[in-house]
Amino acid sequence: MKKLSEAEISKELEQLDGWEYVDGAIETTFEFKNFKEAFSVMTRIAFECEAQEHHPDWQNVYNTLSIRLNTHDADGVTQKDFQLAKSIEDIIESE
Known part of the structure; x- marks a missing residue:
């Protein structure tokens, strides 16, 4: 899995509400x-x-849940993290 650049991460974050790169x-x-x-x-x-x-x-x-995603094998953020983040968003929205 390819580690994403900061520009790629910023673009992907536009599709998620309330997520930040830290x-x-x-x-x-x-x-x-x-x-x-x-x-x-x-x-x-x-x-x-x-x-x-x-x-x-x-x-x-x-009542608070904090979530942090990165791909340890890639030593950074990958598409795998955004796929899981989107799934998490779908679960939250269904509640």
């Missing part, structure tokens, strides 16, 4: 009604991550 990864934070709702969405995302064989760095504190 220190070699794309990241975002979601806020939910409560912990149960956050954990439910995390579970759905986890199944999608397994299906794509790509796993985020993420953190959950009560």
Whole structure:
């Protein structure tokens, strides 16, 4: 998987709402009604991550979920990260 340039990353980010490029990864934070709702969405995302064989760095504190994506094998952001980010967005929007 080819590491994307900063220009390519910026162009891809235009298609995602609330994601930013920070220190070699794309990241975002979601806020939910409560912990149960956050954990439910995390579970759905986890199944999608397994299906794509790509796993985020993420953190959950009560009703907040922070997600950070990069491709360790490429030492940066790749199309694989944007594919997962779009899937995550679809899951969030379906809630």
